[in-house]
Each structure stands twice: as structure tokens, then as C-alpha cells.
Amino acid sequence: MNTTEKNIEWNTRRAAELYGIEEWSSGYFGISPAGEVVVRAPTTEGDATVSLMEIVDGMQQRGLQMPVLLRLENLVDKRISILNDSFAQAIESSGYRGQYRGAFPIKVNQQRHVVAEIARFGERYNHGLEAGSKAELMVALAMLTNRESLIICNGYKDAEFISLGLQARKLGFKCFFVLETLSELQSVIERSRALNIEPLIGVRLKLSTKVEGHWSADSGDRSLFGLNTNELVTVIDTLRDANLLHCFQLLHFHLGSQIPNIRSIRSGVLEACRYYIELVGEGAPLGYLDLGGGLAIDYDGTCSTNGHSRNYSVQEYCIDVVEAIQESLDKHRIPHPVIVTESGRATVAHTSILLFNILDVTNFEPTALPADLPQGCHEMIHNLWLSLASIHLSNLQESYNDVMYYRDKIRDFFHSGDISLRHRVLAENIYLAALQKIASLLPQMKRIPAELESLPQLLADIYYGNFSVFQSLPDSWAIGQVFPVMPIHRLNEEPSRHAIIADLTCDCDGKLQKFASPEGESSTIALHPIKAGEEYYLGVFLVGAYQETLGDLHNLFGDTNVASVRINADASIDFVHEIHGDSIADVLSYVEYEPNSLYQQFRQTAEQAVRDGIINVADRQQMLAAYSEGLRGYTYFEK
Numbered sequence: 163m164n165t166t167e168k169n170i171e172w173n174t175r176r177a178a179e180l181y182g183i184e185e186w187s188s189g190y191f192g193i194s195p196a197g198e199v200v201v202r203a204p205t206t207e208g209d210a211t212v213s214l215m216e217i218v219d220g221m222q223q224r225g226l227q228m229p230v231l232l233r234l235e236n237l238v239d240k241r242i243s244i245l246n247d248s249f250a251q252a253i254e255s256s257g258y259r260g261q262y263r264g265a266f267p268i269k270v271n272q273q274r275h276v277v278a279e280i281a282r283f284g285e286r287y288n289h290g291l292e293a294g295s296k297a298e299l300m301v302a303l304a305m306l307t308n309r310e311s312l313i314i315c316n317g318y319k320d321a322e323f324i325s326l327g328l329q330a331r332k333l334g335f336k337c338f339f340v341l342e343t344l345s346e347l348q349s350v351i352e353r354s355r356a357l358n359i360e361p362l363i364g365v366r367l368k369l370s371t372k373v374e375g376h377w378s379a380d381s382g383d384r385s386l387f388g389l390n391t392n393e394l395v396t397v398i399d400t401l402r403d404a405n406l407l408h409c410f411q412l413l414h415f416h417l418g419s420q421i422p423n424i425r426s427i428r429s430g431v432l433e434a435c436r437y438y439i440e441l442v443g444e445g446a447p448l449g450y451l452d453l454g455g456g457l458a459i460d461y462d463g464t465c466s467t468n469g470h471s472r473n474y475s476v477q478e479y480c481i482d483v484v485e486a487i488q489e490s491l492d493k494h495r496i497p498h499p500v501i502v503t504e505s506g507r508a509t510v511a512h513t514s515i516l517l518f519n520i521l522d523v524t525n526f527e528p529t530a531l532p533a534d535l536p537q538g539c540h541e542m543i544h545n546l547w548l549s550l551a552s553i554h555l556s557n558l559q560e561s562y563n564d565v566m567y568y569r570d571k572i573r574d575f576f577h578s579g580d581i582s583l584r585h586r587v588l589a590e591n592i593y594l595a596a597l598q599k600i601a602s603l604l605p606q607m608k609r610i611p612a613e614l615e616s617l618p619q620l621l622a623d624i625y626y627g628n629f630s631v632f633q634s635l636p637d638s639w640a641i642g643q644v645f646p647v648m649p650i651h652r653l654n655e656e657p658s659r660h661a662i663i664a665d666l667t668c669d670c671d672g673k674l675q676k677f678a679s680p681e682g683e684s685s686t687i688a689l690h691p692i693k694a695g696e697e698y699y700l701g702v703f704l705v706g707a708y709q710e711t712l713g714d715l716h717n718l719f720g721d722t723n724v725a726s727v728r729i730n731a732d733a734s735i736d737f738v739h740e741i742h743g744d745s746i747a748d749v750l751s752y753v754e755y756e757p758n759s760l761y762q763q764f765r766q767t768a769e770q771a772v773r774d775g776i777i778n779v780a781d782r783q784q785m786l787a788a789y790s791e792g793l794r795g796y797t798y799f800e801k
């Protein structure tokens with residue numbers, strides 16, 4: 163990334179290219195002429211454009227300090243519409259004789275306001291919910307109002323789970339048990355007899371189709387879930403013996419999340435159809451084919467088959483799925499099933515943005531060097547000084563070798579007491595000046611030596627952000643997921659610094675140093691120099707899927723503040739929900755401290771100090787007030 167080409171004038175179009183915003187944002191975000199990131203929020207009367215800075219202002223007026231997770235409700239609605247409308251169009255245009263039913267997997271974002279919005283808006287499409295545990299089933303039963311919507315129960319199910327799902331059948335819910343193991347089948351039959359309620363049964367297949375990307379292990383022979391062919395036949399025989407074969411109505415598979423290649427999806431569907439045809443032949447009255455999740459998000463905007471992207475659109479996904487099923491089943495004159503998908507990521511990733519401010523910057527620039535070396539400098543410092551003076555385009559690697567050698571020698575002499583602290587400081591500055599000079603000449607080289615390629619990264623600034631990677635972007639730490647990151651303002655100024663972003667946790671993993679864009683992956687991001695007395699805000703985008711609940715309390719940084727907004731057609735902003743993040747007392751109680759007892763213990767320490775004459779009573783009062791206020795405060799950096 164070469165952002166310092168001074169011959170081309172900087173403008174917001176170049177900013178858009180640099181950060182790839184038009185490529186990864188699916189059109190929901192862009193840059194305004196004022197250099198601010200805007201959301202183009204879909205509304206009933208077309209898109210309404212609102213600057214994120216205006217939303218940040220609104221947060222500040224409401225006392226929501228950074229970091230804040232911003233949820234844009236319009237985008238949840240839009241994504242559900244796109245999914246349902248695209249399937250409807252694909253079904254219509256191909257003459258498919260079956261319907262589509264979506265089921266949002268609650269695990270992808272369990273937050274009440276998100277699930278409630280999906281249930282509310284999804285009602286018009288009979289959009290249902292997928293539950294992978296008892297707790298999620300309880301959420302689904304309470305949130306869904308539409309009896310046409312499906313509830314798909316995946317995961318291991320104990321007798322209690324199964325009983326609850328069976329009771330829900332009595333209320334008219336279309337609640338399916340997807341069998342993951344044979345032992346579950348016994349339990350379903352037994353509970354169904356005991357309660358005298360017929361179940362709706364599905365089976366999860368273990369397909370041999372393999373997919374690319376991080377979740378490739380979710381498919382294939384060694385995948386953790388699903389039944390193999392032998393077990394599948396046992397299910398049919400057991401159900402037939404129990405007179406329940408007519409309950410076996412759904413076939414399910416899940417190849418993994420974030421499937422980058424549409425061809426793997428098509429292969430999976432074709433393989434599943436083979437089972438569908440065989441099972442119908444065996445007398446199972448199937449009517450539903452459930453493809454699970456996997457519909458991917460283009461996190462890096464490359465529209466490719468790398469694991470952070472995908473080579474297809476939602477529309478293409480729908481057309482391919484519909485056509486593959488139709489082609490397979492028509493050959494056998496089998497009626498077209500209801501197509502079910504459990505798309506999580508593709509439904510909610512766009513809706514959330516993590517916003518945070520930059521607190522501080524460390525750079526690796528030398529401070530001003532003297533015109534000449536002072537008296538009495540060590541010989542090695544003289545050598546380093548001469549190396550700096552002789553750096554030239556023709557000897558970059560050689561200069562680099564010399565500089566590194568002298569630097570190490572100087573550090574050794576410091577350790578042995580032969581070089582003073584002040585002279586060491588001077589030497590470190592000469593060393594940095596030399597590296598900067600070498601780095602500045604690199605772009606002019608025809609071929610950059612491998613060792614020098616990482617130089618810009620070594621010299622990159624560290625921007626300290628007011629957030630925790632572990633709490634807010636766990637997948638970036640745990641599985642190397644990239645999310646689009648960029649400043650949300652000042653984009654009409656050229657970003658002149660190269661940086662990595664560190665969080666507040668003081669953990670060496672607590673940083674962002676992999677930045678993807680259509681221009682290629684980079685280990686640094688271009689940012690603006692921070693200005694004294696002015697906040698600098700960054701946004702991490704597409705974080706609505708999986709990040710919230712997977713986040714943890716590393717260093718006791720708790721949940722962030724959350725603002726859910728809805729943007730109206732006239733571009734006015736409704737703050738629909740505001741959630742204040744964890745206080746320090748909250749996070750302490752998660753790890754079994756009782757904030758009140760902590761306060762009492764501290765009070766005793768202070769009181770003892772008064773008795774011992776170390777502090778006076780007024781000091782004591784001040785300390786206790788600070789402690790008590792601290793307990794109520796936000797876990798992040800407060801201004």
C-alpha cells in the first residue's frame with residue numbers, strides 16, 4: 163500500500179479505494195463528501211443516508227461513552243428481506259414447486275433486541291428460529307408469534323429438551339427435532355409415547371462434500387455431527403417399527419460456516435438430494451430440505467474463494483440451490499421440498515459496528531539528531547553514525563546489515579556498563595533514523611530483499627484503541643478472522659501514518675495487525691495523525707455475527723455500551739435501545755467478588771490508616787468516594 167503518492171490528489175474516492183468500503187459494505191456504507199463514513203440505511207421509502215459521526219454525537223448526548231457497539235436495525239430487516247425475496251424470485255423464475263422457510267440460528271446473535279427484531283420483522287416471511295440448546299429453544303418459543311415459522315432444534319437433546327419441544331407441538335409450533343445421534347432417537351420415541359404427542363423429525367446427514375475455509379472440518383467423515391449412512395438406515399427401520407416413519411419429514415445438513423465457494427454449496431446440495439431421493443424411496447414422507455448455514459460474507463471485499471470472502475451473491479446462492487434441488491428431484495418425479503436455510507452470519511453480520519476512540523499513539527520516529535556526535539562517544543556509536551550517513555539506494559541491504567550489527571553491539575556494551583544511558587538513547591535514535599531512511603528508499607528498489615520487506619511493519623505506529631479484542635472481536639484473536647477497519651471521519655485528508663492497532667488489555671494478542679482490502683492483505687493500516695484535543699474514531703465493521711457472546715472478560719473488560727438505532731426515511735435517527743455496558747462492579751461479581759464486601763474491606767483499611775495517623779478523615783472520605791464511584795464506572799477508558 164503506497165499512500166504517499168503525492169502526485170495524485172487525495173480525495174474521498176481514493177479513501178474509498180484504500181479501505182475497500184464499496185467492495186465489502188454491500189452498498190450499506192460509503193463515504194460522504196465531508197469525509198465521513200455514512201450508512202445508507204434502507205427504509206420503506208428508499209435509502210436514507212446518515213453519517214456515523216452524527217450517530218456518535220447522539221451517543222455522546224445520551225452519555226454512551228466509547229467503545230460503543232452500534233446496531234443498525236434497518237440492516238437486520240433488509241438482510242431478512244434480501245434472503246426471502248431472493249429465494250422467492252429464484253423459486254418463481256425456475257418454476258420450482260415448493261417454498262422457502264428461513265430459520266435464524268440463535269447462537270449467531272442471541273441478544274434479545276436482535277432476536278426480537280428478527281422475529282418481529284421476519285413474521286411477514288414466516289422466518290423462524292434455529293435452537294441449538296434448551297435455552298435457545300426457550301427463547302424461540304417465547305419470541306415467535308407466527309405458527310407457520312419453523313423452529314429447528316439442533317444439538318444434543320436431553321429428555322427435558324425433547325419434552326419441551328413436544329409440548330410446543332401442541333401449541334401448534336412447527337418444531338422439528340433434528341437427530342444428531344441414534345441415542346436421541348430413542349429418547350424422542352420414548353418421550354413422544356409418554357406425552358402422546360407426535361414429533362416432527364429431521365435427520366442431520368454427515369456429507370462427504372468438503373468445503374474450503376476455516377470450518378472445513380464441519381463436513382466429511384470425521385465431522386463431529388450428523389449420522390452416517392449406516393445410522394441413517396437404522397433411523398428408518400427404528401421409526402418404521404415404532405410406527406412413526408410418517409414423522410420423518412426433514413433432511414438436514416450443515417457444511418460449515420462462511421463457505422467461500424459456491425461450487426461446494428452446489429455439491430453439498432446435490433449430495434443431500436441423493437439421500438433425499440433414497441429416503442423417499444424407503445417410504446419417508448420427506449417435505450423439507452434444510453441446508454443449514456454457510457452463506458458467506460465478503461469481509462475483505464475481494465469477492466474470491468479465500469476464507470474471508472465468497473465468490474457468489476445471495477441471489478446466486480438462491481438460484482443455485484433451487485436449481486440443483488429441482489434438477490435432482492425432477493429426474494425422479496419427486497415433489498419439490500420446502501427449502502430451509504439457517505443463515506446466521508449473512509443475516510446479522512452487517513448490522514453491528516464496533517466504534518472506539520484512539521487514546522494514544524506510539525511511533526518509532528527518531529527525535530532530532532545532533533549535527534555532530536558529542537565528545538566521548540563509544541566507537542560503535544561512531545560506526546553507527548557513519549552507517550547512517552552512507553545509506554544510499556545502491557546499498558540498502560548492506561546498510562541494514564551494518565546498522566543491525568552496530569545496534570546489537572551498542573546494546574551489549576550498555577549491558578556491560580561501557581555505554582551510558584544517555585549515549586544509548588542517542589544510539590537508539592540514530593538506529594531509528596537509519597531504519598526510517600532505508601524504509602523511505604525501499605519503494606524505489608526494483609526488487610525488495612525479503613529481510614527488508616517487513617521494515618515498514620517494524621516501523622509502524624501503534625495506535626492504542628479504547629476497546630478489548632477479546633471482548634468485542636474474539637474471532638480476530640481466536641481464528642484470525644479479518645474484519646474491515648477504518649477511520650469514520652477525516653477521510654478527505656490523506657492518512658499519512660502506517661499503524662497497527664492495540665487494545666487496552668496489555669496482552670500481546672490484544673491487537674489488530676491483519677488488515678484486508680481488495681488491494682491485498684496488509685500488516686498495517688493507513689491512519690491519520692491524531693490531533694491534540696480532538697477525538698479520532700475508528701469503526702470495525704461487519705461484527706454482528708458471533709462476536710458478542712463469544713467475547714470474554716480478559717483483563718476484566720466487560721460488555722461495551724450498545725446503541726440500537728433505526729434510521730427513518732427522512733434521515734432522522736431513533737435511538738431505539740440503549741444498553742449501558744458492564745460496570746466494574748458487574749465484572750467483579752462475574753468472578754465471584756462481592757462489590758459491597760470489597761468496599762467494606764477497603765473502608766477498613768482506610769479507617770485503620772486514620773487510626774494510625776497516616777491520613778486524616780477528610781482524606782478517607784475522598785478515597786472512599788473515589789472507590790465507590792469507580793465500582794459504578796465503565797470498565798473502559800473514561801474521559
Ligand SMILES: *Cc1c(COP(=O)(O)O)cnc(C)c1O
Pocket residue numbers: 267269270292316416418419420454455456457504505506507508707
Ligand atoms: C452455526 C450454525 C449455523 C449458522 O451458520 P452461518 O454460517 O452463520 O449461517 C446454521 N446451522 C447450524 C447447524 C449451525 O451449527
